[in-house]
Amino acid sequence: MENRALAKTKDEETIVGHTEELIKNYELLKRYYPDIKNLDWSLLKLACIYHDMGKLNTKFQNKLMSKLNYSLLKDELEDINEIPHGYLSPAFLDLENIQDKYDLDGLKILCQSIFYHHNREKSDNPDNIKKTIKEDLSKYINEFSYERIGKVTKLNTKYWKYVKRRLPNQEIEDDEEEEKRRSITNRKFIMTKGLLNKIDYAASSGVPIEYGNDELEERTYEFFNNMKSEPNKLQKFMKENRDNSVIAIASTGIGKTEGALLWIGNNKGFFTLPLRVSLNAIYDRLKDKIKFNNDKLGLLHSESATEYMKRSEGYIDKDHLDETKQLSKALTVCTLDQLLDFVFKCEGFELKLATLSYSKLVIDEIQMYSSDMLAYLLAALKEITNMGGKFAIVTATFPPVLKSFMEYLGIDYKEAEEPFLKENKNGQIFERHRMKVLDEKINIEHIKHNYKNKRILVIVNTVKEAQRLYDELLEENISNVNIFHSKYIKRDRSKIEKKILEAGEVINGIPKNSSQTIWITTQIVEASLDIDFDVLYTELSDLSGLFQRMGRVYRNRELDDTTNVYVYTGGNSAPSGITKSKKSIIDYDIYSASREAIEKFGDGEIKEIDKMNLINKYFTYERLGNSNFYRDVKEKINYINNLKCFEVQKSEVKLRDILTVTIIPKLVFEENFESINENIRLYSLDDSSYSERIKSRDYILSYTVAIPQYEYEFACSKGLIFDTLKIGKFEEIKVVSFPYDEKGLQKPKNEDANDIECLFV
Incomplete structure (x- = not known):
């Protein structure tokens, strides 16, 4: 034989x-x-x-x-x-x-x-x-x-x-x-x-292992020429130091993306951001504005297939998707969790680390990561640089406490001597914000007396607080009040996102739509949306988050003599979502340091350099070395450093310590019962193509929203699971009897109204 x-x-x-x-x-x-x-x-x-x-x-x-x-x-x-x-x-x-x-x-x-x-x-x-x-x-x-x-x-x-x-x-x-x-x-x-x-x-x-990068630098300079501009100080620094790992602190709107591209040059690169919506925007910008070859460009996050399909009239090039997943693209725009799991040293960890060893990794918006992700990122940077890879952290703020972790790990990098500040046409620093600090809980009093003929943005820490303010403003019969947060089904969220982008669009310093409007939102808008409103009313969370929120007003306009930022520090207690428990949206010691910083700074113009100086003064090891945040990061770094190769199973790895469950609100399910069930049927057909399955699954998921594990457990304990939908052989989605309307998903009243776990964040 x-x-x-x-x-x-x-x-x-x-x-x-x-x-x-x-x-x-x-x-x-x-x-x-x-x-x-x-x-x-x-x-x-x-x-x-x-x-x-x-x-x-x-x-x-x-x-x-x-x-x-x-x-x-x-x-x-x-x-x-x-x-x-x-x-x-x-x-x-x-x-x-x-x-x-x-x-x-x-x-x-x-x-x-x-x-x-x-x-x-x-x-x-x-x-x-x-x-x-x-x-x-x-x-x-x-x-x-x-x-x-x-x-x-x-x-x-x-x-x-x-x-x-x-x-x-x-x-x-x-x-x-x-x-x-x-x-x-x-x-x-x-x-x-x-x-x-x-x-x-x-x-x-059957896909190529790599695409060469022979054009990114040329395309970036062509972009400058088309814009009739030259690289600024930040961008020159990034190019001059492309052989080093670098940290560059630069104000919003200065051109960090282009600086990062010049740093990558004609090398293999990964461009990371914490939020998918931001990544999608960067991907489109690279493709449509920078004109980087689409065959060599990848978008990698949990919904990549959907985003590729949107841009290809409902068709998915599976080879393109496979090349992206196998890290074959010359330039990949991705979330960090797609890269960093190698730090757990599971079976097969060598592939990602080997790939990153000849790549250049850009980390943007580092201040938005949780203590878990920061620990894994810092441990990863140590491994990557040991293997020969390079990183660039480009950020509006970089707390000194993070530098202490990098020193602890022995990570080498070059930092610019001074932060890079946006300048106007006359070479003067572009200042944008005048602040008033209010020692009270956020409320509608200031808003209802000052909203006329303005585009108002309100940012709070929890969904529950956003819904409360929304109800109160409606009770005052104020017109054109809107609400946006993470507890909308995907379909509604996309529509609302488009609406807030239109409301907050400014061209050459002039609002495209100057109609009076009020938008009440959560930190979902901190860094993900390119919007520019007239006035910001915000709860305090931490300094970095506050400065991100400030970036949503007067984003591309120079400051006049009006106050355009109102900060509520919480009065005798703390703002919503902030407690001394582990459920707090921000470490309590970081909140306390932030509150002291803002209250001591007081009312008046807050310059870009002031923001950076406050971070440098209050977010230090001396100030935060005993905080839960510092202990959490240090413990996880030590855990990673002490891990033996292959002792952790891949199934045990969870980069994000956030447990969520995807559900469909009962009302939404009942209103779309036939179409949802038809797409479940289409998804399960043996002869459905890959693109057809993705379309059907996306249709079903467009009616879903993610809730925290503890909210799901609450629903189970109260008998609020209405149905279970089977999507193919391996996936199920629960239908939950939580109220859902124009305010988004709400949770039935809990006996303990002060329980932080009851707050949608």
Whole structure:
């Protein structure tokens, strides 16, 4: 019976054919990025050539041939379970010949990259592996031919000694030279194993491993020319320091995006932001304004497929999506959680870290991340820079307390000597805000006496507070009052987003729509929407959040003599959503420091440099070193640093410590019962195409809203789960009997009105 040496059932691809696809991608990677650090190209090539040779075994071949209805090979080892092919592949290595070229560490790197390339636990039964090699695989080597490995006359079983102590080795050596060698070996292993996986996945999915970046710098300068402008001080600093990791503090509206692009230059880049809506806007800007080649540009977050489909008239190019997910694009716009899970060192972590080692990572709006995400980000930056990668943090504020963490981790970077402040045409600093500080709870008194002929923006900390103010303003018979927060179903949220963008649009300092309007919102508008209102009334959360909120008024206008920011510090208590418990939307010590800063600063003009100085004075280690925030970040950094490789399972990893449940409000479900059920049916059809399934699922999800886990548990305890919708085999959506109207989702009254857990945030 013939051994067909198959690698995959699709197109009956052979081991040789599949391996040649790997070599093509290997050559592509080497052509685009020839100077990757910590990588021995010849070692990686050997790993590519030999990685799947173990598939020649009888059990693997029979598994594929049975699916293709071919006659099966005789299995003379029926009493032994199938051995994963990666464990068998190193048997084909000519170890005696290879030993002359590589030292002991090189042999370990090669054998383990192949042995573990499918991320399985090491077999604890070497006898069965040796028996399979000697009594099964050996039967087929005479008839197997592949010019890249030559004629195999004998298989080896001696590679076991190179795989029994798994890399990366985390046992710190006392001897300095040995420790240096251990560190170098670990880095080389991560690169070889990670890039073998990346090459293998690209070959298996039929997409190129990388797109070269040969145009980003040119396109960015063309954008400047079209705008009839020159790079400003920030943008020049970013270009001049593109060989360094950098931190640049710069005021809003100064052109941080273009500065980041000049820093990336013609290298592989990742541009990160915390909010999907901001990412979508940056992606469109890169595509439509910068004119970067769309084939080389990726958008990567939890709803990428939907966003791609919106921009392609309902069609999804699955290859484009796969290339984005496999990190093949020259420039990828993404959320951090798509990249940072490698810090948990789960099986397969090497691929992302290896990719980031020859990439440039931009982090924007760092002040918006939770303590969890900050800890994981800082730990990741340490790993990335150790491997040769670079990062740029571009932000309006960068608290000194974060620098203390970077010092603790030993992360090197270059920081500009001075912050970059936006200037007007005359070269003067662009000042935008005059503030009044009110030692009271936010209320409608100031608003109802000062709203006429103005476009008013109100930002509060919780949805519940927004809904309360909305009701009070309506009771005063004030016209054109609107509300926007995160507790709307997606369909309604998109409509409201469009409406607030229109209300807040300003062209050359002049409102496009000057009609009197009041918008009551939450921190959802802090950084995600490009809006410019006349007056801001806001609760205090923390300094960084406050300055972000200020950026929603007089965004592109210079200050006149009117007060345009009113800050409510909470009076005898604290603003909504802020308590000393862990459910607080902001660490209480950070809130307290922020309140002291604002109250001491007092009323009057607050310059851009004042904002940065307040952050530098109050958000220090000396001030926050005993805060829960500081302890949380430090604990999580230490947890990551002390993690052993592969002790955490992928299923256990959760970057964001935010548990939410996606639901459909009962009223919404009843009003759209037929169309929702029809799309559930279409999604489940066997003959539905990938694009059709995405469309159907998106239609269903457009009626959903995410609620916190504790709100869902409240609904369960009160018998408010109305129905459960099954979306395919693996997904369900609960229909919940919470009220829903123009104010969004509301929660039934709780017996404990002061319970922070009852507050929609």
